[in-house]
Amino acid sequence: MKNFAYINAASEKAAIESMSDKALALAGGTNLLNLLKEYVLAPEALVNIKGIAGLNAIESFEGGLKIGANVTLSELLDHAEVRGRYPALHQALYDIGTPQIRNMSTLGGNLCARPHCWYYRYEYFDCKKRGGQGCAAIAGDNEFHAIFATDGPCVMIHPSSAGPALVVYGAKVKIAGPGGSRDAGIEEFFTLPAAAVARENVLKPNELVTHVLLPPPNGKSATYEVRHKESHDWPLAMASVALTMAGETAQEARICLGAVAPVPWRAAAAEAALKGKVVNETTAGEAAQKAAEGAKPLSGNKYKVQLVRTAVKRAILAAATGRRV
Amino acid sequence: MKLHVKTTINGEEFEFLCEPRESLLEVLRDRLGLTGSKEGCNNGNCGACNVILDGRLVNSCLVFAAEAAGRAITTIEGIQGPEGLHPLQEKFLEHAALQCGICTPGFIVAAKALLDRNPDPSEAEVRLWLAGNLCRCTGYDKIVRAVLEAAKSTAVVMEK
16 A cells, blocks of 8 residues: 555544545545555545544434434444334445444445446556546456446446435435535436546545435335345345335335446336336336336346346335335 | 554553554554454455454454554453453354364454344344354354354353
């Protein structure tokens, strides 16, 4: 690891003044330290934001929750209201990493984590995200890469497992910068590689995610994740679903996919297919078919198309019944 | 420039100088001589470097030593009590829950963090909690059994 200056920021303002494209924020570190060790990133300074007051709390806010960016995944999992009112988020967090990783990783870090594409992570391969000319994943081993938005300059999958759940709840991200604070809708927060290949979200180098704002949940919700191993693994495909129910009918449906696109991928056609329908095996299956429409898999990941259908169907049924399927 | 860090390790106060890039694991092993914590993968997969930091189990290879300032750390060297081995250590020996031994400190620290949080875990809870620890020798069954037995024996001690 290249050495760097270590800056402890005591306030949001101090952090923002210290941050730049050469001075990166350090929160849980589980993502960042490995990027530094592998020389993917070599900043001149790290700005430790864990000491900033006010970013470590989960508070009630307009009937929902205001979650500080430094709250760890373990703290969220232990929080009664997250478990009881936001099951799609709780289930998404439950399967992230290991107990150790969840003890260190923060919600802000989960949203801002850099991709785990092995070509991005290995300095000897060409990667546009690292300033190169080509993308080694397109002709290379791409079994874990995107199946949606694969015509762009980068076929990474976004690493955030919390992202799809936050999308179906309509969360907002509070961002602090030199000009003050602003709220961005969670879907506007994440950006496609076609917009700017070097980054995955709207943050400028001197901007900081300070909070996630969760509105009150409006119905039933669940997340379903498909993976190789039951323990410690990345998802191959996942779906978060939120349903506003009238009896057994879905008045509204929000469905978002994870681990299949460079951003949390909203499945609008699946939402439309489910809207106004009685939720059962058949209608959930029909919506799941729609969720996979538009997929353009790469040479090695056609299997993910079926995993998307499976994840969506099971997430819909889990949301409607309140049981894990 | 070196950083001056004051911290508490296994109840004892420590001071050290380190570079910003040094991990807590590197300082424990190379500067403080606490070599019980092991380096396996050095990226957060294997759990051989586990320590308890302010009551939370963490991978010390993913924590900068600078972040230890003002905090309390328990390493494998601090698990044993004044009266001898911790029940976890005794049960690991009794059940032969190790072969080569390099993963053992990490497993024992992780299991200690589990029992501190949940003194009577089910087998499923033990297996889920130990998902962040890799052992390439034992096949895990003996480890899980040792942790469950240690939980029972600590419960008996507490009843007395």
